[in-house]
Amino acid sequence: MGKNILIITGSPRKDGNSARMAETFTEAAEARGHTVSRVDASFEKVKGCMACNRCYSDGRPCVTDDGFTGIGEMIEKADAVVLCTPVYWYTFPANIKAVIDKFYALVVGQKNTEKECALIACCEEHDMTVLDGVRVPYERTVALLKWRNVGEVLIPGVLNVGDIDGTDGCAQAAALAERF
């Protein structure tokens, strides 16, 4: 049966390297009968978590009525969540990090359910350990949430728009979709 997959992207570059991988992942997932929704965190207005612990107290995921109101509801409904992001300063870019911080609401509000998940990431440097800055927090986050990590696509050595075409990143992203 087709799954409801939510892909959350972290780059502001609409035609960038991670965006290209998001597109090939989406095409492959849809070809398998899944439904893919997409949130581009760079273009959402999501404030940082205020640690007020009032998540869902008024029915919404966060009492700060920002972009996470819709995103949180999309996460709740998703069978799978895919994070697709570049590395910025050895970690997640700020906008997608703000979304991830608000995953906290799922825990406080007891709205978390079993999900599958995956990570797609890229960076300029050729050193694979640079990708640890997103891989390690991703793995620990999904372990805490008890989501099942179905796979990771980690592509180093891409800087400019189009560099991804010189790698097997898009092929790996399409292959990742086969695992859902």
Ligand SMILES: Cc1cc2nc3c(=O)[nH]c(=O)nc-3n(C[C@H](O)[C@H](O)[C@H](O)COP(=O)(O)O)c2cc1C
């Ligand atoms: C603000 C900023 C910070 C970055 N920090 C890093 C970094 O710490 N390590 C790295 O290897 N690349 C870094 N990069 C390069 C991006 O990860 C790289 O260009 C990537 O391919 C961008 O993906 P995108 O095209 O999907 O946006 C940075 C880029 C920007 C704009």
